[in-house]
Amino acid sequence: MLKGFYTAASGMIAQQRRTEILTNNLGNANTPGFKADLTAVRSFPNMLLSRIDGEATGRQGDISPVGSLGTGVYVQETLPNFGQGSLRETAIPTDIALTNGVLPEGSAIFFRLEGQDGELYTRNGSFTLDASGDLVNPQGFYVLSDTGERIRLANDDFTVTAEGFIRQNGADVARIGVALSLQPEQLTKTGNGLFQAAGGALPSAYGGAADFSLRQGFLEQSNVDAARTMTDLMAAYRTFEANQKVLQAYDRSMERAVNEIGRVN
Known part of the structure; x- marks a missing residue:
């Protein structure tokens, strides 16, 4: 019976955990460039139960199988969904959307940013110019060019080509840095729609085989499916409540076993 407590509790x-992740997805449904998190729930290894009796062969001490016993579930991992979000026109010149073209299977592309401990990566193209004229993201991190340098502009009167070249006063000033990651699942979320490379998952600048385009005056929206997320959230709530009822049933059985069956007259 005690195993039942642990099994129901692990389900809860x-x-x-799923509810927390789905709630975070829903709360960022309108955040530009946000990538929804997906969860994988797995079960712990089953236990094979046997009994020692003589029913199977008629000989005392023989072992006969009873069957397997589930030992609970857990959230194995959480991975972002790097699918393309829809585009929304803003007509703001510093808003730039990055759109996927033909990419290597399982890969993803990002804007390059200068972080405090190395490069950061994002799909949120809601940029602006700081007091020095440098192109920065909403958190103040500098947007990098394809050569890894900061992009400084005279003003917000510029154009961005589909290939990422920034033209101002009739000349190319810089090319917006775009990085390709062949293993985006190895990137770590650091908050505010930012990713950081971990281990050997360092994205490569422009990646050679990456096919993409940039659109000025547009923002990529979150790829969260609000209707699907609400459905999954309700299912998670119901599953939590079902496990809760099982736990309460075990608790009542244990209470009766202690207070009634185990009573010494």
Whole structure:
């Protein structure tokens, strides 16, 4: 019976974690460039139960199988969905949307940013110019060019080509840095729609085989499916409640076993 407590409790913990992730997705449904998190729930290895009796062969001490026993579930991993979000026109010259073209299977592309501990990557193209004329993201991180340098402009009167070249006063000033990651699942979310490379997952600048385009005056929206997320959220709530009822049933059975069956007259 005690195993049942742990099994039901593990289901509640897993669904609570799923609820937190789905709620975060729903809360960022209108955040530009946000990538929804997906969860993978797996079960712990089953236990094979046997009994020692003589029913199977008639000989005392023989072992006969009873069957397998589930031992609970857990959230194995959380991975972002790097699918393309829809585009929204803003007509703001510093808003730039990055759109996927023909990319290597399983890969993803990002804007390059200068972080405090190395490069950061994002799909949020809601940029602006700081007091020095440098192109920065909403958190103040500098947008990098394809050569890894900061992009400084005289003013916001410029154009961006589909290939990422920034033209001002009739001349190319810089090319917006775009990085290709062949293993985007290895990137770590650091908050505010930013990703950081971990281990050997360092994206390569322009990546050679990457096919993409940039659109000025547009923003890529979140790829969260609000209707699907709400459905999954309700399912997680119901599964949590079902495990809760099982746990309560075990608790009542244990209470009866202690207070009634185990009573010494």
